[in-house]
Amino acid sequence: MTVAGQNLKDQIRKLVELQVIDEEIFRFKRELREKPAEFEALKVEFESKKVKLKGLEDKLKSIQVVMKELELDLKVKEEGIARADASLSLLKTNKEYQARLLEIENLKADKSIVEEKILLGYDEVDAARKSLETEKATVLQYEKEFNAKKKQVDDDVAVIGDRLKVKESQRTHIAPQVRPDCLSRYERVLKNKDGLGIVKVVDHTCGGCFMHLTEQVLNELKKYEQIISCDMCARILYLADDL
Numbered sequence: 001m002t003v004a005g006q007n008l009k010d011q012i013r014k015l016v017e018l019q020v021i022d023e024e025i026f027r028f029k030r031e032l033r034e035k036p037a038e039f040e041a042l043k044v045e046f047e048s049k050k051v052k053l054k055g056l057e058d059k060l061k062s063i064q065v066v067m068k069e070l071e072l073d074l075k076v077k078e079e080g081i082a083r084a085d086a087s088l089s090l091l092k093t094n095k096e097y098q099a100r101l102l103e104i105e106n107l108k109a110d111k112s113i114v115e116e117k118i119l120l121g122y123d124e125v126d127a128a129r130k131s132l133e134t135e136k137a138t139v140l141q142y143e144k145e146f147n148a149k150k151k152q153v154d155d156d157v158a159v160i161g162d163r164l165k166v167k168e169s170q171r172t173h174i175a176p177q178v179r180p181d182c183l184s185r186y187e188r189v190l191k192n193k194d195g196l197g198i199v200k201v202v203d204h205t206c207g208g209c210f211m212h213l214t215e216q217v218l219n220e221l222k223k224y225e226q227i228i229s230c231d232m233c234a235r236i237l238y239l240a241d242d243l
């Protein structure tokens with residue numbers, strides 16, 4: 001092999017070394033991008049439970065407002081009855097007396113309708129309180145699950161971030177050892193091909209896209225006169241047994 005050939009072989013060896021690191025860098029970066037999605041579904045559910053809880057709180061409040069109005073109404077009606085009762089002794093004729101008695105009966109009937117509404121209202125308040133308590137417990141459970149998942153993801157992200165830093169510093173050490181023209185060609189493919197810039201030839205096929213390689217390509221590879229790429233996927237090829 002010529003000196004130039006030996007030189008290219010050394011370059012390819014370095015690129016293979018770099019590829020091992022770059023594969024991990026790409027994997028770590030992908031994991032960092034995908035990690036938040038792990039708690040996204042839980043977050044959406046947690047938020048929707050909170051909205052439901054708010055709805056139940058509002059419902060209870062509005063029932064309580066109606067109850068207050070009914071209680072006020074009841075008080076007014078009781079006062080009216082008391083006034084009418086007190087006025088009975090002041091009436092002079094039997095006709096007036098009978099008319100007032102009828103009025104009092106009507107007032108009492110009105111009052112019992114309000115009382116009935118209040119009783120039903122108590123049941124409504126009870127039911128609304130119960131639903132609210134149940135939903136509160138559910139929200140608490142979701143909050144716990146969400147926080148636990150979020151913490152786990154945050155911890156994972158920190159660990160992956162550390163590993164990524166280590167790999168990036170290893171890369172910074174090795175990359176300058178590769179000839180700039182070889183490096184830029186490799187990095188171009190690396191970027192376009194999801195972190196796989198240089199691939200092994202396996203059984204006459206490209207290790208990246210598995211296209212069958214011609215004898216001519218294999219012969220070219222053995223010469224180490226120039227960098228050889230796969231015609232199909234453009235990844236740089238190398239013969240593992242040769243290195």
Ligand SMILES: [Zn+2]
Nearest residue numbers: 206209230233
């Ligand atoms: Zn290929």
